[in-house]
Amino acid sequence: MSRAAAAPAIFAPRAGLAAGLADWVLLHPRMFVFLLVLPITLWLGIVYIGALIALLIQSFFSIDEFSGMVVREFTLKTYGELFRPYNLDIILRTVAMAAAVTAAAAVLAFPIAYFAARYARGKWKALFYIGVMLPLWSSYLVKVYAWKLVLAREGILNWLFAKAHLTWLLDAVLAIPVIGGNSLSVSYAGTFLVFLYIWLPYMIIPVQAALERVPGPLLEAAADLGATPRQSFSLVLLPLALPGIAAGSIFTFSLTLGDYIVPQIVGNSRLFIGQAVYTQQGTAGNIPLAAAFTVVPIAIMGLYLWGARRMGAFDAL
Amino acid sequence: MPSDARAPLGLKLAAFGGLAFLLAPIALIFLYAFSTEEKSFQWPPPGFTLKWIGVTLERTDLWEALVLSLKVAAISTALALVLGTLTAAAVARSRFFGRETISLLVILPIALPGIITGISLRSAFSLLDIPFSTWTIVLGHATFCIVIVYNNAVARFRRTSGALIDAAMDLGADGLQTFRLVVLPNIATALLAGGMLAFALSFDEVIVTTFTAGNQATLPIWMLEELVRPRQRPVTNVVAMAVVLVTVLPILAAYYLTRDGEHTAGADR
Structure with missing residues (x-):
């Protein structure tokens, strides 16, 4: 200027x-x-940050158990409530789900990303691009709805299992304690599938970006020097893809932690962190506990990001 | 790392299996929109009909939700375009106190889970005694739309040479002329792409909206109610198909716009 x-x-x-x-x-x-x-x-600086800070401050208030009114005095009592067995279960359940979804997304994303980066070209490359972008950008609710169609008792998945004479297999999976249930649409297995579907593109994109940067001759050199395909995968390809997987896992992990709509629609009645926040601030009217619950994913993600940064995840974004 | 070698069969199967997993549920939406079945999600559909499209078009509650969604998305996108471009211009062009803070601040609403943005805005509204209205929805949406426009604009500002602006002014253009004739044409496609993404994001947003909407229903809120308590399955099927079309088409357009915008005038001095 x-x-x-x-x-x-x-x-x-x-x-x-x-x-x-x-x-x-x-x-x-x-x-x-x-x-x-x-x-x-x-x-952003005044209204939004102000609102965030006001929320944080509320988590240090507590609720009077008789009147249901918020007591505006500093206390750690509300944070203590998080460690009650019922609330601790909610936290552990959500973290376990987020970890399972992240691990499965990494396993499923790798071959897609690797094929798209190394072998696909021309119209196949475009197909893989669209195949990832279409589900990524489609409406979130429509994706959940699509899975309601897939998982319905009279829906396509049960039909496929019946046609393949594999209904016994589905029943066996549903009979497993904890992850099973009456049907897929009211079990953790169903919740897991929907989460996996919705967040999978967020894993594919950074993994593919990381793999595109791996020089092809590197793998040929590994093969020339006598590495078996398994060895060149675990000693060359995987370490180079790891920052991409770590970057993708930030999305899959944090998005699963904060979500409250998927477990509400596909799953059993046990709560996840997002649902706990929603019911505490809404029907229960316990804003301090809701605020304390929102601090949990922030704290977990803080730790997670710190770990991911050490693995070099931010270079792959 | 493209390679001319043929992919191992196992890899091929896993990759195309994954692709089928990604695309099949969306294809299913399109099939179910034409199913004759009313009461359940029966597969295979007993027959196909166009009837439900007509029924859906006559639903007034849906039209109201659609109009509200479009209105909210349009206003939030307009707000985000102004705020995002101003911020991008400042961050890309000059060094000033708090620059890093501002670039972090802009990303925060999208980095934090939507539920946190939603609940804190809701408590701020109740603290300030602001009644829920279309405008509270717009404020919530604009908050996270800004970052989309900002990201697109800041990347384009960095690629556009600052010498162009200096040259325009040396040649006698005033500030407004420079903006209208030099700056705007250079960032136009980036703004268009950013605006489209922001529009799609706002049109689809549900989590923040549940906290800032009061009694009004945007289209995603209508959809959510239908998901929790299904009443009109065939109508929902048609709406789902329409929503896929509405969100996906701008995305494809935005992709083609930014793909061709890699080389910008004046970038190589």
Whole structure:
């Protein structure tokens, strides 16, 4: 902007209020930048951050058990409530689900990403691109709805199992304690499948980006030096793909931690963290506990990001 | 790392199996929209009909939800375009106190789980005694739409040479002329792409909306109610298909727009 200062020396100041104001602002670069960032600072910096801090402060309040009113005094009692068996179960259940979804997404994403990066070209490359982008950008609720169609008792999955004479296998899976249930749409197995489907593209994209950067001759060199395919996978390919997997796992892990709609629609009645937050702030009216619950995913993700950073996940984003 | 070698069969099977897993549920939506079955999600559909499209078109509650969704998405996108571009211009063009903080601040609403943004905005609204309305929905949506426009605009600003602006001004253009004739044409496709993504994101948003909407139903809220308590399965099937079309088409368009925008005038001085 500094060279703009030379303009009035050559040209006469322009007429008109708008043009004059614009010129004046441009002649004062600090003022210009201040005006540029003023709206965002007012909105995000004050209203949004203010709201976040207000929420955090509420987690240090507690609720009076008799009147149901919020007591505005500093206490750690609400955080203590998180460690009651019932609430601790909710946290552990959510973390276990997030870990399972992340691990499965990594396993499922790798061959897709590897094939797309190394072997697919031309129209196949475009097909893989669309195949990942379409589910990524389709409406979240429509994806959940699609799985309601798939998992319904009279739906396509049960039909496929019946046609393949594998109904016994499905029944055996549903009979497993904890992950099973009456049918897929009211079991953890069903919840897991829907989570896996919805977040899988978030894993494929960074893994593929990491694999695209692996030089092809590196794998040929490994083979020339006598590595078996298994060895070149575990000693060359996997270590180079790891930052991509770590980057993808940030998405799959954090998105599963915060979600409250999928387990509400496909799953049994046991709560996940997101649902606990929702019911505590809504029907239960216990804002302090809801606020304390929201701190849990933030804390877990903080730890997770710290670990992922050490693995170099941010270079692959 | 493209290779001319043929892929091992196992890899091929796993890759195409994964692709089928990704695409089949979406294909299913399109089939079910034409199913004659009313009461259940029966597979295979007993027959196909176009009847439900007509029934859906006559539903007034759906039209109201659609109009609200479009209105909210349009206003939030417009707000995000202004705020995102201003912020991007400042961050990309100059060094100032708090620059890093601002670039972090913009990303925060999308980095934190939606439920946290939603609940904190809701408590802020109740603290400030703001009644729920279309505008509270818009504020919630604009908050996370800004980052989309910002990301697109900041990348384009960095690729556009600053010398173009200086040259325009040296040649006698005033600030507004420079903006209209030099800056805007350079960032137009980035803004269009960012605006489309922001629009699609707002049109689809449900989590923040459940906290900031009050009694009004956007299309995703209508869809969510239908998911929790199914009443009109055939109508929901048609709506689901329509929503896939509405969200996917802008995405494909945005992809083609940004793909061709890699080389920008003045980038190589």
